[in-house]
Amino acid sequence: MNTIEQFNKFVMHSYGRYDLVLESGEHEVSVDKNGKKYIDFGSGIGVNSLGYCNDEWVEAICSQAKKIQHTSNYYYTKIQADFAKKLCETTGYTDMFFGNSGAEANECAIKIARKYSFDKYGKGRHNIITLKNSFHGRTICTLSATGQDVFHNYFFPFVEGFINVEPNNIEDLREKLDNSVCAVMFEYVQGEGGVCALDQDFVDEIFKLCAENDVITIADEVQTGVGRTGKFLCGEYFGHKADLTTLAKGLAGGVPIGVCLSGDKCADVLTPGTHGSTFGGNPLACAGGIAVLNKVNSEGFMDEVRQKSEYIREKLNKCSEVQSVSGIGLMVGIELKTKKAADIAKAALEKGLLLLTAKTRVRLLPPLTISYEEIDEGLDILIGLLNS
Numbered sequence: 001m002n003t004i005e006q007f008n009k010f011v012m013h014s015y016g017r018y019d020l021v022l023e024s025g026e027h028e029v030s031v032d033k034n035g036k037k038y039i040d041f042g043s044g045i046g047v048n049s050l051g052y053c054n055d056e057w058v059e060a061i062c063s064q065a066k067k068i069q070h071t072s073n074y075y076y077t078k079i080q081a082d083f084a085k086k087l088c089e090t091t092g093y094t095d096m097f098f099g100n101s102g103a104e105a106n107e108c109a110i111k112i113a114r115k116y117s118f119d120k121y122g123k124g125r126h127n128i129i130t131l132k133n134s135f136h137g138r139t140i141c142t143l144s145a146t147g148q149d150v151f152h153n154y155f156f157p158f159v160e161g162f163i164n165v166e167p168n169n170i171e172d173l174r175e176k177l178d179n180s181v182c183a184v185m186f187e188y189v190q191g192e193g194g195v196c197a198l199d200q201d202f203v204d205e206i207f208k209l210c211a212e213n214d215v216i217t218i219a220d221e222v223q224t225g226v227g228r229t230g231k232f233l234c235g236e237y238f239g240h241k242a243d244l245t246t247l248a249k250g251l252a253g254g255v256p257i258g259v260c261l262s263g264d265k266c267a268d269v270l271t272p273g274t275h276g277s278t279f280g281g282n283p284l285a286c287a288g289g290i291a292v293l294n295k296v297n298s299e300g301f302m303d304e305v306r307q308k309s310e311y312i313r314e315k316l317n318k319c320s321e322v323q324s325v326s327g328i329g330l331m332v333g334i335e336l337k338t339k340k341a342a343d344i345a346k347a348a349l350e351k352g353l354l355l356l357t358a359k360t361r362v363r364l365l366p367p368l369t370i371s372y373e374e375i376d377e378g379l380d381i382l383i384g385l386l387n388s
């Protein structure tokens, strides 16, 4: 049995996969079992923020593995405290909860918002507004929060208490934000939904209405956070800081992590026994996270992310097959005029380029550390396919 046959025999078939077995990686290049190289414009869906096997990141993980790889959350570890301090200092939040994925980070935020409201107002004020076309995860609760009907099948009953509002429709938001609502949850740029940024006016209105009504704002920055858009938090572009922000994906550079950040308002909502996670705060993840934070906080790093973004967008906009380029920073959506995104992603594999898609768009989430040389190499392949 080869790898693919063995895999398919023993692993459930919940993903559509490409016929590709990756074996290793070097910086921004993935290598398959035959030694063929691929420029990676997907970084494992925005996870390998520093590319493959970044020296400082490898060193951090390896030296932590030799000290303590896990302990229960009944005890403290220095690495967790160090990571939490650094992340709070980076973001300006005061407190955080450790989980292992984006969905888990969002579950935590949902629980905090509901308990905040329950503690203050009692039962019945539990509804959470989420946006149509959003994506918040695959657990039964975060699927329920996700505002796309296509995900609301098979697994009935879904979790009650999510109301969907049309993105950028202020009237719809005003109408639905009544006194049954405890939170509004949103992505500044809907990633899985097609790399669609929210309008400034709409975001302003969310924050205004939530402040007036003591409703918790939850920014799902699982995909947009950790420098992906050229600011540590995408909310910085919009001039807002949500009561709760969730991060995951690129936060630990490839080790599972998910966190829910809170400001003062919700910092004391969770009390002993109300929430937990066996692996949450895993020391290896914290070590990887510190390496990522050191890198993205280093001088000029975010400027470079923004410059690379402009460079990529400028080149793409010159291509006649490109209808429009969406997203912010190194979160790039490409709407095509005549070709299908899925066909381009498939053809790119042959040529040695890994691409993502989101709805009808080709999606790029390259490592934040990608070099101009690799950007050029990847774009040459992509634009060549679009022009062919």
Ligand SMILES: Cc1ncc(COP(=O)(O)O)c(C=O)c1O
Binding pocket: 100, 101, 102, 103, 104, 106, 135, 136, 137, 138, 187, 191, 192, 220, 221, 222, 223, 224, 248, 249
């Ligand atoms: C905005 C957003 N939230 C949540 C999730 C779920 O994250 P995870 O797959 O780590 O649970 C994703 C994953 O794509 C996401 O893009």
